[in-house]
Amino acid sequence: MTVHGIDRIKNTIPHRGEILLVDRVADVVPGTRLTAYKAISGNEPCYAPLGQDAAPADYAYPTSLVIESWAQSAVLLSVWENPNPDVLAGKVELAGSIGEAVIGERAYPGDVLEHRVRLVKSVDETAILAGETLAGGREVLRIGSFVVALRDVTELLPAPDRALLSV
DSSP, X not given: OOOBOHHXXXXXXXOOGGGOOOOEEEEEETTTEEEEEXXXXXXXXXXXXXXXXXXXXGGSXXXXXXXXXXXXXXXXXXXXXXXXXXXXXXXXXXXXXXESOEEOSOOOTTOEEEEEXXXXXXXXXXXXXXXXXXXXXXXXXXXXXXEEEEEEGGGGSOOOOHHHHTO
C-alpha cells in the first residue's frame, strides 16, 4: 500500500493552512475508495480559546471539523486522477448536499481520525460519495451521501453589472 503525504494532498485539493484537515492518504483506489487520516493535536486552533480550567469534555473535536475533514477526503477521491490545485483556473470542486449524517462518539486530542470514503455513483462531473470516520475503532461519523460537483471556475464569477452596461 502506498501512503501519500501532504505534498500529494496539496497537489490535489486547494486547501491550505489551518483549513487543510487531511494529513495523509492510504488505500486509494481511484474511482472506488479512499482512506485518509487526520491526527488531532492539542494544539489545534479550535482549542486556543480554552483556558486552564477547561474540562476534559471541552476538548471534544468539533463535529463541524470532523465533517469538513471527511468531506476533504471525499473530494480527494472524486478528483484523485485529475488534480487541480489552482482554484483560479480550470475546474473547482463544489460541495453539495450531505445526507443521512449520523454523529457518533466524540474524538479528542491524541485520536487519529480514519476517514473511509466510497464512490457510490458518478455522472459527468458530479460524484455521490458515502463513508464513515473512525477514531480508535469507534465510529465518530457516518455519511450516507455527499455530493461533489466539478465546475469551471468561470461559471462561479459574478455576472457583469447589467445596470452599468445599459448606461
